[in-house]
Amino acid sequence: xxxxxxxYGKVGSALTRQLSAEGYDLTIIDSNRKMLESGQxxxxxxxxxxxxxxxxxxxxxxxxxxDLLIAATNADEVNLLCCLTAHKLNKNIHTxxxxxxxxxxxxxxxxxxxxxxxxxxxxxxxxxxxIERLIRYPGFxxxxxxxxxxxxxxxxRVSADSPLNELPLSQLESETKCHxxxxxxLRNGEAITPRGSFVLKEGDRVFLTATTNELAxxxxxxxxxxxxxxxxxxxxGGGSAYYLAQMLDKAxxxxxxxxxxxxxxxxxxxxxxxxxxxxxxxxxxxxxxSERLTADDAIVAMTGLDELNIIISIYVQSCxxxxxxxxxxxxxxxxxxxxxxxxxxICPKDLCSNTIxxxxxxxxxxxxxxIAVHRIADGKAEATEFHVSKDTPNCGVxxxxxxxxxxxxxxxxxxxxxxxIPNGDSRFYPGDTVIVxxxxxxxxxxxxxxxx
Amino acid sequence: MNFRMIGRIISFILIVEAIFMLxxxxxxxxxxxxxxxxxxxxxxxxxxAFATGLWLITRKAPKGFFSRDGLVCVGLSWITMSVFGALPxxxxxxxxxxxxxxxxxxxxxxxxxxxxxxxxxxxSKGILLWRSTSHWLGGMGVLxxxxxxxxxxxxxxxxxxxxxxxxSPGPDVGKLVPRMKQTAIILYGLYILLTVLDFIFLxxxxxxxxDAVCIAIGTAGTGGFGVLNTSIGSYSPYIQTVCTVFMFxxxxxxxxxxxxxxxxxxxxLKDEELHWYxxxxxxxxxxxxxxxxxxxxxxxxxxxxxxxQVGSLLSSTGFSTTDFDxxxxxxxxxxxxxxxxxxxxxxxxxxxxxGRALMAAKIMRRNxxxxxxxxxxxxxxxxGRVVDENVLRNTNAxxxxxxxxxxxxxxxxxxxxxxxxxxxxxVVSCFNNMGPGLEGIGPTLNYSGYSVLSKIVLxxxxxxxxxxxxxxxxxxxxxxxxxx
Numbered sequence: 001x002x003x004x005x006x007x008y009g010k011v012g013s014a015l016t017r018q019l020s021a022e023g024y025d026l027t028i029i030d031s032n033r034k035m036l037e038s039g040q041x042x043x044x045x046x047x048x049x050x051x052x053x054x055x056x057x058x059x060x061x062x063x064x065x066x067d068l069l070i071a072a073t074n075a076d077e078v079n080l081l082c083c084l085t086a087h088k089l090n091k092n093i094h095t096x097x098x099x100x101x102x103x104x105x106x107x108x109x110x111x112x113x114x115x116x117x118x119x120x121x122x123x124x125x126x127x128x129x130x131i132e133r134l135i136r137y138p139g140f141x142x143x144x145x146x147x148x149x150x151x152x153x154x155x156x157r158v159s160a161d162s163p164l165n166e167l168p169l170s171q172l173e174s175e176t177k178c179h180x181x182x183x184x185x186l187r188n189g190e191a192i193t194p195r196g197s198f199v200l201k202e203g204d205r206v207f208l209t210a211t212t213n214e215l216a217x218x219x220x221x222x223x224x225x226x227x228x229x230x231x232x233x234x235x236x237g238g239g240s241a242y243y244l245a246q247m248l249d250k251a252x253x254x255x256x257x258x259x260x261x262x263x264x265x266x267x268x269x270x271x272x273x274x275x276x277x278x279x280x281x282x283x284x285x286x287x288x289x290s291e292r293l294t295a296d297d298a299i300v301a302m303t304g305l306d307e308l309n310i311i312i313s314i315y316v317q318s319c320x321x322x323x324x325x326x327x328x329x330x331x332x333x334x335x336x337x338x339x340x341x342x343x344x345x346i347c348p349k350d351l352c353s354n355t356i357x358x359x360x361x362x363x364x365x366x367x368x369x370x371i372a373v374h375r376i377a378d379g380k381a382e383a384t385e386f387h388v389s390k391d392t393p394n395c396g397v398x399x400x401x402x403x404x405x406x407x408x409x410x411x412x413x414x415x416x417x418x419x420x421i422p423n424g425d426s427r428f429y430p431g432d433t434v435i436v437x438x439x440x441x442x443x444x445x446x447x448x449x450x451x452x
Numbered sequence: 453m454n455f456r457m458i459g460r461i462i463s464f465i466l467i468v469e470a471i472f473m474l475x476x477x478x479x480x481x482x483x484x485x486x487x488x489x490x491x492x493x494x495x496x497x498x499x500x501a502f503a504t505g506l507w508l509i510t511r512k513a514p515k516g517f518f519s520r521d522g523l524v525c526v527g528l529s530w531i532t533m534s535v536f537g538a539l540p541x542x543x544x545x546x547x548x549x550x551x552x553x554x555x556x557x558x559x560x561x562x563x564x565x566x567x568x569x570x571x572x573x574x575x576s577k578g579i580l581l582w583r584s585t586s587h588w589l590g591g592m593g594v595l596x597x598x599x600x601x602x603x604x605x606x607x608x609x610x611x612x613x614x615x616x617x618x619x620s621p622g623p624d625v626g627k628l629v630p631r632m633k634q635t636a637i638i639l640y641g642l643y644i645l646l647t648v649l650d651f652i653f654l655x656x657x658x659x660x661x662x663d664a665v666c667i668a669i670g671t672a673g674t675g676g677f678g679v680l681n682t683s684i685g686s687y688s689p690y691i692q693t694v695c696t697v698f699m700f701x702x703x704x705x706x707x708x709x710x711x712x713x714x715x716x717x718x719x720x721l722k723d724e725e726l727h728w729y730x731x732x733x734x735x736x737x738x739x740x741x742x743x744x745x746x747x748x749x750x751x752x753x754x755x756x757x758x759x760x761q762v763g764s765l766l767s768s769t770g771f772s773t774t775d776f777d778x779x780x781x782x783x784x785x786x787x788x789x790x791x792x793x794x795x796x797x798x799x800x801x802x803x804x805x806x807g808r809a810l811m812a813a814k815i816m817r818r819n820x821x822x823x824x825x826x827x828x829x830x831x832x833x834x835x836g837r838v839v840d841e842n843v844l845r846n847t848n849a850x851x852x853x854x855x856x857x858x859x860x861x862x863x864x865x866x867x868x869x870x871x872x873x874x875x876x877x878x879v880v881s882c883f884n885n886m887g888p889g890l891e892g893i894g895p896t897l898n899y900s901g902y903s904v905l906s907k908i909v910l911x912x913x914x915x916x917x918x919x920x921x922x923x924x925x926x927x928x929x930x931x932x933x934x935x936x
Contacts, residue, residue, distance in 0.1 A: 002630070025629065025630040025631055025634075026630050027630050033840055033842075040613055040627075041518075041519065041611065041613055041614065044612065044613075044630070044631055044632050044633075045630050046626075046627050046629065046630040047626075
């Protein structure tokens with residue numbers, strides 16, 4: 001399948017990485033030669049220089065034979081124009097545009113329909129939704145939902161005093177009295193698919209799957225107390241802060257936004273009548289002292305600067321805040337950041353590119369192809385949803401007798417709308433949905449790929 | 453420097469080289485020249501042993517591979533390839549000295565076609581085939597061949613771009629289609645197609661099949677090794693004409709052929725480099741035909757000989773049908789100048805490249821204008837498209853390096869007491885991957901008289917000329933050898 005990515009910025013590069021690894025023919029367009037150059041050197045893609053909304057450049061990029069155009073430049077209007085032009089040149093092309101200006105959010109459906117776009121993505125809104133879910137259902141660092149919310153993969157960090165510390169996985173179930181399955185452990189920036197003899201250590205980030213009810217029980221048995229959040233302090237008044245404040249307001253949670261620019265504060269105050277907007281510098285530590293932070297607070301560090309977000313998170317951690325959410329735009333250095341206690345980390349560009357990759361996989365729509373893919377463990381592992389068809393090998397064979405590839409694990413089986421966390425005796429049948437967790441080095445695009 | 457990854461790539465290249473030796477070996481074996489066949493076998497065994505050893509010690513290569521790794525990798529692999537490629541000549545004793553064998557194979561891989569052999573016809577057919585095969589491999593590049601065949605890294609990294617850039621000629625190398633593998637397959641597909649066409653046309657002209665194979669692959673790589681002492685001179689006029697046409701064809705940017713296949717004829721017709729390439733050829737043929745008309749009996753002969761010589765030198769092939777050393781001064785000067793210009797970027801030919809020369813001329817014009825109107829802002833365009841300042845800077849830097857290397861090599865080669873014209877044309881001819889020069893190394897003579905030192909310098913010139921200098925030059929920088 002031929003895909004054109006217009007705009008090689010943060011989202012563009014995240015998409016390029018994922019899509020080129022999945023074996024699509026990619027062409028990238030950018031008006032910055034340096035960025036374009038670096039893209040071509042990192043990935044096996046073709047670069048075209050120029051303004052992606054012009055017919056010349058789009059034709060040069062081969063829009064006439066392309067199947068999909070993803071417009072991810074930093075200007076919403078250019079993205080729309082780019083998709084519009086592409087449609088004029090090729091009637092059958094699918095188009096995805098990134099639209100992030102909150103002012104357009106009301107008319108998003110109208111724009112999608114009247115301009116013939118296939119999908120509109122808004123990374124900031126997605127980040128806000130993700131953060132809202134974390135705040136409303138606290139306890140885990142991160143939760144990913146699958147199969148229409150019936151299965152979740154949650155992230156836990158093993159601290160020194162946790163009962164999980166020094167616990168072999170084979171004893172996990174007897175220790176916690178919960179039925180759950182550890183899919184991936186992130187240790188020193190490396191994703192490990194563990195076996196029963198694997199012993200958890202302090203500092204590990206554990207990704208486990210269970211039904212939603214089991215997860216709540218697990219929290220209780222691990223002694224993780226979940227406070228109901230009463231106040232959320234958002235540092236930085238960008239687009240996602242606005243979306244988040246709006247959502248939290250609907251959930252009746254107090255919102256406080258700290259923003260340095262007075263102008264933005266006024267603008268936010270106009271848009272958000274119920275939130276309290278503070279014009280201050282979030283890096284000013286006296287500000288936090290005067291706020292009298294308690295365990296009932298949640299802090300969301302989402303200024304435009306990653307460094308500042310990290311510092312805020314570390315500081316408020318020392319003030320005794322339980323729930324901290326840090327927004328990072330660059331996750332490449334996450335192996336280093338792992339050692340810091342940043343709470344939950346949210347990366348808008350990854351969320352956004354996950355959505356798009358999911359769409360692309362849907363477009364491919366071949367038998368045995370994945371339905372949805374979620375990147376977990378900082379993109380080092382992925383959880384993929386597959387339909388089991390009649391042609392799938394090993395149907396009805398107990399899992400312990402199936403030889404799977406290295407670093408591949410079946411995390412759950414949905415049989416007749418029942419979610420099953422598998423053990424060695426479990427088996428899958430045609431018509432089921434399975435969720436497979438794999439190391440992202442092993443490219444798995446269809447269910448047949450997982451077998452040895 | 454990621455030496456493990458480089459070593460891994462080189463081990464792949466050596467295997468490819470060994471595979472390409474097989475036809476020569478089989479030809480010797482079936483032709484009854486058992487010693488030549490055995491020497492091929494020994495060479496292949498040595499190469500495979502070395503490649504396996506290299507492969508074993510370079511497992512677990514780290515991932516990072518940057519443009520400097522690409523340059524060093526290409527430089528090193530061409531040198532390794534030459535060092536091992538010389539073995540069949542040396543072991544079979546058909547070329548008794550190793551340095552001569554190395555000269556011959558470096559001349560082969562770099563598609564120069566400069567030879568140290570006094571009597572080509574005395575060599576066994578297998579050796580002759582291997583000599584010509586090296587042209588074919590060197591013409592499009594062995595790394596490009598490798599990119600078409602195997603996923604070197606196993607992942608979809610873009611680092612293969614560095615290899616393509618370092619190996620393919622031209623100021624601004626890019627891919628044809630998004631996938632590197634596809635690009636390499638298209639390039640080699642076109643290459644094979646043109647080679648086969650050439651072969652068919654030659655066979656139609658009643659050329660012996662063995663000769664046709666050698667000449668076709670020699671023309672394809674714009675190399676210039678013949679199988680007869682007279683190069684192409686003793687073949688029929690029809691064959692000479694076929695050679696002329698195909699030499700011109702192989703000197704054209706392969707992107708043009710790809711565009712033709714896609715039906716974008718307009719883009720091809722608008723290609724500035726192609727205009728100049730054909731324009732230069734037309735003017736030179738006309739002038740030479742007029743000035744050598746008294747040397748040949750008919751107008752047809754004159755035109756054929758001048759067109760052949762122009763095609764041969766413009767595309768940097770180096771075949772000859774006549775001893776142009778006896779021509780008057782003007783045609784000789786034109787041929788000498790053609791050596792500098794060379795073929796088009798993205799072709800299999802060598803030289804400075806028409807496109808780059810055009811760009812240098814445009815830079816010069818801009819500089820002159822800016823002297824006259826200092827406030828004037830101007831961009832350089834190629835095919836109507838603005839050329840990045842970086843590319844312009846590189847072109848200038850390339851021009852300087854190009855001239856410096858010619859001068860230094862000329863000084864060293866002049867230690868051997870030949871005439872100035874001989875030494876100068878030897879350096880220029882080798883550096884631009886041409887083959888023959890003037891006077892002492894004219895089309896009927898060869899390089900065997902040079903000393904070992906001069907031969908080493910000329911080997912360096914040939915490889916540096918083929919790889920456009922920098923992949924070889926970086927090997928002399930100390931920072932290329934740091935482990936970092």
